[in-house]
Amino acid sequence: MYVLKGNAMVGQSGGPTAAINATLSGVIRGAFESDAIFNIYGAFNGIQGMLEGRYCTLNEIIKGEEDLCLLENTPAAVLGSCRVKLPDPEKSDTEYKKIFDLFRKLDIRYFFYIGGNDSMDTVAKLNAYAAVIKHDIRIIGVPKTIDNDLVGTDHTPGYGSAAKYIAVSIQEVIRDCAVYTVNAVTIVEIMGRDAGWLTAASALPRIITGAAPDLIYLPECTFDYEEFFTDINAALDKHPNVVIAVSEGIRFSDGSLVGASEQSGKTDAFGHKYLSGTGKALELAVKNRIGCKVRSVELNILQRCASHIASKTDIAESVRVGYESITAAVAGVSGQMMNIIRISDNPYKVITGHIDINKTANAIKKVPRHFINDRGNNVTDECAEYILPLIEGETNPMYRNGIPVHFTIEQ
Amino acid sequence: MYVLKGNAMVGQSGGPTAAINATLSGVIRGAFESDAIFNIYGAFNGIQGMLEGRYCTLNEIIKGEEDLCLLENTPAAVLGSCRVKLPDPEKSDTEYKKIFDLFRKLDIRYFFYIGGNDSMDTVAKLNAYAAVIKHDIRIIGVPKTIDNDLVGTDHTPGYGSAAKYIAVSIQEVIRDCAVYTVNAVTIVEIMGRDAGWLTAASALPRIITGAAPDLIYLPECTFDYEEFFTDINAALDKHPNVVIAVSEGIRFSDGSLVGASEQSGKTDAFGHKYLSGTGKALELAVKNRIGCKVRSVELNILQRCASHIASKTDIAESVRVGYESITAAVAGVSGQMMNIIRISDNPYKVITGHIDINKTANAIKKVPRHFINDRGNNVTDECAEYILPLIEGETNPMYRNGIPVHFTIEQ
Numbered sequence: 001m002y003v004l005k006g007n008a009m010v011g012q013s014g015g016p017t018a019a020i021n022a023t024l025s026g027v028i029r030g031a032f033e034s035d036a037i038f039n040i041y042g043a044f045n046g047i048q049g050m051l052e053g054r055y056c057t058l059n060e061i062i063k064g065e066e067d068l069c070l071l072e073n074t075p076a077a078v079l080g081s082c083r084v085k086l087p088d089p090e091k092s093d094t095e096y097k098k099i100f101d102l103f104r105k106l107d108i109r110y111f112f113y114i115g116g117n118d119s120m121d122t123v124a125k126l127n128a129y130a131a132v133i134k135h136d137i138r139i140i141g142v143p144k145t146i147d148n149d150l151v152g153t154d155h156t157p158g159y160g161s162a163a164k165y166i167a168v169s170i171q172e173v174i175r176d177c178a179v180y181t182v183n184a185v186t187i188v189e190i191m192g193r194d195a196g197w198l199t200a201a202s203a204l205p206r207i208i209t210g211a212a213p214d215l216i217y218l219p220e221c222t223f224d225y226e227e228f229f230t231d232i233n234a235a236l237d238k239h240p241n242v243v244i245a246v247s248e249g250i251r252f253s254d255g256s257l258v259g260a261s262e263q264s265g266k267t268d269a270f271g272h273k274y275l276s277g278t279g280k281a282l283e284l285a286v287k288n289r290i291g292c293k294v295r296s297v298e299l300n301i302l303q304r305c306a307s308h309i310a311s312k313t314d315i316a317e318s319v320r321v322g323y324e325s326i327t328a329a330v331a332g333v334s335g336q337m338m339n340i341i342r343i344s345d346n347p348y349k350v351i352t353g354h355i356d357i358n359k360t361a362n363a364i365k366k367v368p369r370h371f372i373n374d375r376g377n378n379v380t381d382e383c384a385e386y387i388l389p390l391i392e393g394e395t396n397p398m399y400r401n402g403i404p405v406h407f408t409i410e411q
Numbered sequence: 412m413y414v415l416k417g418n419a420m421v422g423q424s425g426g427p428t429a430a431i432n433a434t435l436s437g438v439i440r441g442a443f444e445s446d447a448i449f450n451i452y453g454a455f456n457g458i459q460g461m462l463e464g465r466y467c468t469l470n471e472i473i474k475g476e477e478d479l480c481l482l483e484n485t486p487a488a489v490l491g492s493c494r495v496k497l498p499d500p501e502k503s504d505t506e507y508k509k510i511f512d513l514f515r516k517l518d519i520r521y522f523f524y525i526g527g528n529d530s531m532d533t534v535a536k537l538n539a540y541a542a543v544i545k546h547d548i549r550i551i552g553v554p555k556t557i558d559n560d561l562v563g564t565d566h567t568p569g570y571g572s573a574a575k576y577i578a579v580s581i582q583e584v585i586r587d588c589a590v591y592t593v594n595a596v597t598i599v600e601i602m603g604r605d606a607g608w609l610t611a612a613s614a615l616p617r618i619i620t621g622a623a624p625d626l627i628y629l630p631e632c633t634f635d636y637e638e639f640f641t642d643i644n645a646a647l648d649k650h651p652n653v654v655i656a657v658s659e660g661i662r663f664s665d666g667s668l669v670g671a672s673e674q675s676g677k678t679d680a681f682g683h684k685y686l687s688g689t690g691k692a693l694e695l696a697v698k699n700r701i702g703c704k705v706r707s708v709e710l711n712i713l714q715r716c717a718s719h720i721a722s723k724t725d726i727a728e729s730v731r732v733g734y735e736s737i738t739a740a741v742a743g744v745s746g747q748m749m750n751i752i753r754i755s756d757n758p759y760k761v762i763t764g765h766i767d768i769n770k771t772a773n774a775i776k777k778v779p780r781h782f783i784n785d786r787g788n789n790v791t792d793e794c795a796e797y798i799l800p801l802i803e804g805e806t807n808p809m810y811r812n813g814i815p816v817h818f819t820i821e822q
Contacts, residue, residue, distance in 0.1 A: 016587045075583050081590040172486050176427045176716035179492040208812045300708045305587035391813035401619045402802035
């Protein structure tokens with residue numbers, strides 16, 4: 001087999017997760033072990049830093065196992081991230097020239113881009129451009145997103161940890177809400193503009209400890225206020241403390257966002273539109289219609305960076321996917337996204353593989369309809385059982401004086 | 412010594428914390444060991460349940476060490492809580508008669524009420540009433556509140572766990588916010604209407620790992636928008652990602668709440684006033700004045716029920732305070748609140764004691780001015796060092812399939 005030898009570069013892109021640094025650690029581990037790769041460079045802020053010539057030499061920064069372990073328990077993106085999308089190279093190839101100039105300057109023969117949907121678009125474009133200019137380089141997309149909405153993989157690294165945070169937090173919210181006897185509705189807004197995977201994770205305690213939100217609304221089903229009020233009243237007939245999990249991206253039948261609808265025409269003291277959010281919109285609606293005590297809780301960015309309650313399964317898989325991306329690239333793979341293939345449910349077993357990047361970039365995997373109940377106000381046990389193995393196990397972050405120690409890289 | 416023998420009752424009151432069940436466990440442990448106490452009853456929903464004759468027999472429910480351990484790692488109030496305040500007995504003694512009828516019926520000679528400020532008022536009133544009617548009973552207040560605002564104790568059980576959650580979460584938020592290069596302000600709203608103890612805990616990572624919010628605003632200092640904008644611009648001059656921790660209770664010099672000010676006159680689609688909250692108000696103000704990307708995150712009830720990241724020190728002290736309340740009561744103490752006395756800072760050492768309930772009920776302990784910097788936009792290292800030992804250590808909740816197992820009692 002022809003072994004391409006040279007240096008490697010890795011970048012992180014898109015929204016932070018609790019596992020994206022674990023994937024980076026896997027890439028570094030793979031590079032350290034490979035005879036084909038000499039230096040492993042880290043691009044600061046993804047392709048944004050590459051366009052600006054900002055990068056670091058990871059094999060000089062990472063001193064060994066302790067650093068890698070800290071890195072695996074550090075949330076967000078230690079190299080920084082970006083939301084830059086490359087243009088069509090036929091319209092403008094300035095950025096492409098800059099990036100490949102950097103590749104030539106540093107003798108980069110392997111490029112790994114850890115990210116979500118948009119990042120896979122970048123991988124596809126760079127790979128196509130390399131073929132056109134006949135530059136010998138292997139370019140691999142390494143998936144990460146808390147949203148779990150990438151096609152071509154059983155699930156995405158990063159999802160399991162966010163799902164665990166959501167499951168653990170919703171159970172605590174349910175305990176909190178149970179202490180009083182007056183009728184009260186608590187609405188928990190969870191991330192997910194297009195897909196309800198994160199919100200679906202709120203159902204997990206139901207099949208383990210019995211604590212469950214009464215109602216769960218995903219963007220995959222049309223939202224209707226009348227049905228919503230009926231559902232809440234039915235839940236209040238059973239017990240006084242109703243807890244509802246809702247995706248930020250739920251929409252009415254006309255396609256408009258529920259969160260946006262309450263904001264229309266309303267402005268703050270400065271003339272800005274109120275961006276109240278979906279939870280707040282529902283809170284106001286319930287207060288008006290049902291009149292009981294109502295509260296909304298937005299998990300916000302906490303749900304994507306909570307490495308202190310990361311899933312051991314997710315972190316281990318994230319490292320593995322990063323590591324295997326090196327193996328695949330050295331074996332000749334390029335223009336592919338690494339993926340996770342579930343080969344057994346019970347016991348849960350996965351292998352890693354890779355698929356054509358063009359089959360996954362810019363596509364969205366939604367929660368299938370049979371994972372949602374008929375009424376569209378909860379998820380099925382089958383859905384919960386698909387998610388459950390992904391949150392298994394607890395990590396052991398290092399604590400100093402009660403606070404987790406993170407690994408950081410100064411730019 | 413005269414040993415009063417009979418049964419005991421314990422109730423929980425006020426807002427949930429991650430440690431109030433640990434205190435309950437301590438009371439149960441003490442009751443189990445005491446020769447003076449036969450049955451230990453749990454009042455459902457505090458004095459509300461006592462008025463309605465709702466209670467359980469804890470010595471029949473708690474089977475042993477495993478149950479007690481689960482209880483200590485369960486957030487909120489397993490017996491339920493209430494916000495009932497007893498009237499002046501000279502104006503109306505109906506409630507008092509009902510409660511003491513229950514005491515007589517069950518031969519209750521020891522009553523322990525776990526709660527915050529309002530609950531200590533209940534303890535004071537019941538104790539005074541018992542003296543008036545010459546009913547031989549020992550009544551003890553056992554402190555808990557995440558707010559840490561009770562006078563007469565170095566700190567309150569429950570505060571350390573909430574402080575740990577805040578310190579850990581703010582560090583994760585800081586990591587999350589650091590990934591992009593564009594100027595952005597993230598405002599984290601933390602509980603505390605009158606005292607800034609919880610918000611002050613956001614400074615803890617600074618002295619341990621160096622991760623720190625740029626600015627911290629407490630209700631103890633007057634808030635001024637012009638100074639706020641100046642502070643933010645100075646922080647943005649240093650780095651693009653500014654993180655601000657702010658108490659929900661910050662006020663302008665005229666005494667009005669900053670959160671309320673942005674809501675005045677603004678109504679939603681149903682004619683309700685927008686309850687945007689302090690973080691949202693500041694978010695809108697920064698967006699208008701500075702114009703950069705702004706986001707607000709409200710820790711909301713998550714910060715008071717996060718038993719998965721409870722402080723081992725706090726949980727252990729909460730158990731101890733509950734346990735010692737039994738020892739004190741059996742020794743003849745009544746009409747007192749248990750307290751924690753710090754006898755050494757380095758090493759951190761505490762003992763438990765008790766103070767006259769009338770010296771603590773209805774009073775508020777604020778963050779002293781010397782714990783806050785001159786500018787009023789951060790806390791001092793002395794403040795952080797006072798809080799730090801309270802978040803030391805991690806608990807070991809039992810997990811099943813990735814989710815903590817809680818102890819629950821059916822009513």
